[in-house]
Amino acid sequence: MNIIKYPNPSELEELLKRPSFEADYLESIVKNIITRVRQCGDQALFELNEKFDKVKLDTLIVSKQEFDAATNAVSDELKNAIQVAAENILKFHSSQKRVEKPVETSQGVTCWRKAVAIEKVGIYIPGGTAPLFSTVLMLAIPATIAGCSEIILCTPPDREGSINSAILYAAQLTGVTKVYKVGGAQAIAAMAYGTESIPKADKIFGPGNQYVTAAKQMVSLDGVAIDMPAGPSELAIIADASANPAFIAADLLSQAEHGRDSQVILFGTDEYLIKSVNEEMQTQIRDLPRKEIAKASLSNSKAILVKDINEALKLSNYYAPEHLIIATENAEDAAEKVLNAGSVFLGNYTPESAGDYASGTNHTLPTNGTARAYSGVSLDSFVKQITFQKITQAGIQNLGPAIEQMAEAEQLLAHKRAVTIRMA
Ligand SMILES: NC(=O)c1ccc[n+]([C@@H]2O[C@H](COP(=O)([O-])OP(=O)(O)OC[C@H]3O[C@@H](n4cnc5c(N)ncnc54)[C@H](O)[C@@H]3O)[C@@H](O)[C@H]2O)c1
Ligand SMILES: N[C@H](CO)Cc1c[nH]c[nH+]1
Numbered sequence: 001m002n003i004i005k006y007p008n009p010s011e012l013e014e015l016l017k018r019p020s021f022e023a024d025y026l027e028s029i030v031k032n033i034i035t036r037v038r039q040c041g042d043q044a045l046f047e048l049n050e051k052f053d054k055v056k057l058d059t060l061i062v063s064k065q066e067f068d069a070a071t072n073a074v075s076d077e078l079k080n081a082i083q084v085a086a087e088n089i090l091k092f093h094s095s096q097k098r099v100e101k102p103v104e105t106s107q108g109v110t111c112w113r114k115a116v117a118i119e120k121v122g123i124y125i126p127g128g129t130a131p132l133f134s135t136v137l138m139l140a141i142p143a144t145i146a147g148c149s150e151i152i153l154c155t156p157p158d159r160e161g162s163i164n165s166a167i168l169y170a171a172q173l174t175g176v177t178k179v180y181k182v183g184g185a186q187a188i189a190a191m192a193y194g195t196e197s198i199p200k201a202d203k204i205f206g207p208g209n210q211y212v213t214a215a216k217q218m219v220s221l222d223g224v225a226i227d228m229p230a231g232p233s234e235l236a237i238i239a240d241a242s243a244n245p246a247f248i249a250a251d252l253l254s255q256a257e258h259g260r261d262s263q264v265i266l267f268g269t270d271e272y273l274i275k276s277v278n279e280e281m282q283t284q285i286r287d288l289p290r291k292e293i294a295k296a297s298l299s300n301s302k303a304i305l306v307k308d309i310n311e312a313l314k315l316s317n318y319y320a321p322e323h324l325i326i327a328t329e330n331a332e333d334a335a336e337k338v339l340n341a342g343s344v345f346l347g348n349y350t351p352e353s354a355g356d357y358a359s360g361t362n363h364t365l366p367t368n369g370t371a372r373a374y375s376g377v378s379l380d381s382f383v384k385q386i387t388f389q390k391i392t393q394a395g396i397q398n399l400g401p402a403i404e405q406m407a408e409a410e411q412l413l414a415h416k417r418a419v420t421i422r423m424a
């Protein structure tokens with residue numbers, strides 16, 4: 001990783017730039033894909049599967065036999081691990097349920113709010129470079145807790161036309177209704193507009209590469225809701241001399257191995273630590289099967305020497321990482337000053353991989369600086385909050401004059417009459 005010492009504020013924008021495709025190029029490719037799916041439905045999906053995933057299919061839906069075979073193919077050890085993760089994700093997301101009490105805002109006027117599940121949700125499970133079955137748990141478990149009645153899933157097939165067994169096992173375990181063999185921007189378009197085989201969803205969830213993320217953003221302009229832009233993985237680490245360089249190197253590599261366009265940033269207060277982390281990474285990368293991917297993403301990454309923890313926090317808040325590890329003395333104190341991040345990991349024994357798989361928090365998180373305003377997926381993502389109100393006859397006498405005044409001032413006299421007629 002490139003080491004940068006004490007950067008000037010004027011250099012920050014360039015220094016902390018994310019790797020990305022040229023926007024016009026990405027937009028034109030994704031727009032074409034969406035248009036083809038809207039015009040030709042399943043036929044376009046079959047053609048795009050051939051073009052991008054090199055597989056010729058004659059049906060998109062996963063059959064019962066395929067689900068059964070997948071359940072048999074997953075080892076007991078992996079099933080047990082999935083169970084541990086699923087229980088923690090269930091516990092953490094169930095704790096997010098809350099019931100609000102009705103409020104009498106004025107005498108005779110009662111208002112309340114109720115969370116109601118989004119009926120049809122579409123979840124995208126990445127499968128281009130790695131089959132992310134953990135993402136099935138992260139999306140389908142909160143959808144099930146919320147009570148969504150239809151949970152459909154799209155994921156790219158391999159060259160034999162199969163879906164990874166653990167993805168199918170996790171889908172079955174968590175109540176996914178149907179699974180379809182299609183990936184990329186075409187899967188997002190199919191769930192947004194519907195095709196002969198794939199039903200239209202009310203909201204689309206899930207991470208993916210830049211094509212998937214751009215497609216989600218484009219279809220969201222057309223009435224379908226999306227969770228957030230959850231693109232290529234990112235990790236920032238704030239570390240001081242108390243951090244363990246081998247742990248830090250392992251964490252940086254863990255996100256670098258996701259994809260060539262992943263990015264990892266180390267903000268260190270100690271030059272010796274930064275050097276040791278770099279050396280450790282060179283050793284640890286050697287036996288990684290995905291070392292070429294990790295190397296490519298490390299070329300987009302940086303280690304930045306800063307004067308102190310406050311400076312590191314300032315830069316991290318500016319960068320707004322998807323994940324932030326704080327490996328410093330008194331990490332909890334530093335955490336109080338985090339303003340922008342998707343998910344934060346504190347201390348020396350909290351690897352980011354814990355949140356990716358099994359601690360309970362959600363790993364579908366905002367990237368590309370959108371953590372400045374977006375939250376990661378949670379139970380709230382799968383419900384809409386509907387407000388209700390009930391006004392008694394005495395209540396309308398009480399509140400009516402204020403409404404009449406305001407309606408008259410806005411020159412909306414039919415609004416005024418709807419109140420006056422009840423007060424007579
Ligand atoms: N932010 C998060 O919460 C989060 C969580 C998990 C994973 N991720 C990220 O998700 C991404 C997964 O990416 P992936 O590529 O492995 O899988 P993916 O499933 O997102 O994308 C694969 C699909 O991309 C399409 N595609 C490939 N090349 C194309 C091209 N030239 N033109 C048009 N479409 C093309 C293909 O249809 C293929 O099916 C990684 O970047 C990872 O870092 C993010
Ligand atoms: N780190 C990814 C989110 O950026 C999530 C993930 C899934 N599997 C492994 N990691």
Ligand SMILES: [Zn+2]
Pocket residue numbers: 233254255258356
């Ligand atoms: Zn990960």
